[in-house]
Amino acid sequence: MKVTVVLMSSICISLFLLACHQPRNSYSETLLTSRDSTTAAKFRFNHKDYLVEKVKVGALITYSFKFVNDGKSPLMIRGIYTSCG
Numbered sequence: 001m002k003v004t005v006v007l008m009s010s011i012c013i014s015l016f017l018l019a020c021h022q023p024r025n026s027y028s029e030t031l032l033t034s035r036d037s038t039t040a041a042k043f044r045f046n047h048k049d050y051l052v053e054k055v056k057v058g059a060l061i062t063y064s065f066k067f068v069n070d071g072k073s074p075l076m077i078r079g080i081y082t083s084c085g
Contacts, residue, residue, distance in 0.1 A: 042071035 045067045052061060069075040 039072045041069055041073045041075035043067045043075055044070050 045065055047065065050063045050065070055061060
C-alpha cells in the first residue's frame with residue numbers, strides 16, 4: 001500500500017512539473033522568410049524598461065508601455081504573459 005502511494009505521488013509530481021514547461025498559448029513562433037519580413041508587422045517600444053522606486057507594501061503600481069507598429073501588416077496581439085523577475 002505504501003509503495004503504491006509513493007509511486008502515484010511520484011507520477012503526479014512528475015506530470016505537474018512537466019506541465020509547467022509547456023507553452024501557455026497555442027501560438028508558436030515561426031521564422032519569417034525574407035519575403036514575409038518585408039510585409040510583416042513590426043512593433044517598436046518607446047521605452048522597454050520601467051524603474052520602480054521605493055514602494056510601500058501593498059501599494060498598487062501601474063504603468064503603460066507604449067509602442068507603434070512600424071510594419072506594413074496589422075499587428076495582432078493574441079496574448080500577454082508575465083513572468084517573475
